[in-house]
Amino acid sequence: MSYKTIVVHADLSRHAPGRIRIAAELAKAHGAHLIGVAATGVSRDIFPHGYHAAPDSLEASYFQPLHDTAARALEQFAAIADEAGVPSEGRLVCDLVSDALARLGRFSDLVVVNQDDLAEALTDTIGRVPEYVVFTCARPVLVVPCAPGRRSPGEHILVAWNGSKEASAALRAAVPLMQRATRVTVVSFQIPGGAGLSDAGEDADLIAFLSRHAIRVEMLAIRRNIDNGHHLLTLAAQDGYDLVVMGCYGHTQFRELFLGGVSRTVLQDSTIPLLLAR
Structure with a gap:
């Protein structure tokens, strides 16, 4: 048995590179497809069909930076996945982080997230992400601790x-x-x-x-x-x-x-x- 699809949270937090590397190492070991999920942090109730605010509008002045940040997170994800040599794709989702991971996680074998770090407290990651995803995606969740220096787990x-x-x-x-x-x-x-x-x-x-x-x-x-x-x-x-x-x-x-x-x-x-x- 092996995992064939692994979903990992992609953002620009200080923990993201380590988390993504662990997910990439697991994907390589299991021959899995790796999906990086970056969310804008804005509920899809606001943009149910994705982000389409007109350029230079008041909406764009608030939401476009969030969209751009998520796009940069996917660039970082892609670089780490390429370095690890695993097949991957990035998904930019206009939604809360927890809901985006839970929804896409339902089409995976494993979801990889970090332990909540309230000291960092990025606005798009607040919300007790690990437990919410465990309770709502019906898939196993690997929670990477905030403590530094951890290798890929499982030995x-x-x-x-x-x-x-x-x-x-x-x-x-x-x-x-x-x-x-x-x-x-x-x-x-x-x-x-x-x-x-x-x-x-x-x-x-x-x-x-x-x-x-x-x-x-x-x-x-x-x-x-x-x-x-x-x-x-x-x-x-x-x-x-x-x-x-x-x-x-x-x-x-x-x-x-x-x-x-x-x-x-x-x-x-x-x-x-x-x-x-x-």
Whole structure:
């Protein structure tokens, strides 16, 4: 198995080159087509058929710079993709970043975005992009952390498992990456004195499922509550994992997102790339 279409957010933020390079490296490894998505940051409710403001008009004085910025972002994307030697195309979308990625992400195998960086706070990237895309595009999302110096993830993979449908979706989405990994560990957290989140029968079925995809896995059960996500991040950092795979929990109401405690903590605090699905 492999990813055949990868979508990556293209903008002019300080994190964009690293994010695009990771997406390009994954595209090259999987023989995938890479699509860079640059958005104007203006809802398509304003321009439902794209940007067509008359030159020198009041509308153009506001919206044309946003359009030009997105175009420059695609030039940067194209240069990085060409350098990596992967087939690619750029899409300039007149929409909010989150909605543009979610919509085009539905026609991909993987979407690559950055962890939100409120310190940078570009007007076209505010809006809790990672979780919105996870909840609305129905595709796995690779969240690249803001922490610098990360290589392409997937050599040492840690999978958070509790038997839920969200965890199952994340496990399935990570199969192409796990097939290329040198170490895969599935960890389940068990509340001391309480029932475990998985049993021996489920563990055996999980191992058998992955083995049929030529994936060797180590099972790890930790007698500790994973109530806030910090234990998962500590384990991943201490043991040298370069990717955490987990289901994303919560629900969306209009554009308001309500995340479970573990999902919220991991998205906000991780310095390790995350593969999220639900």
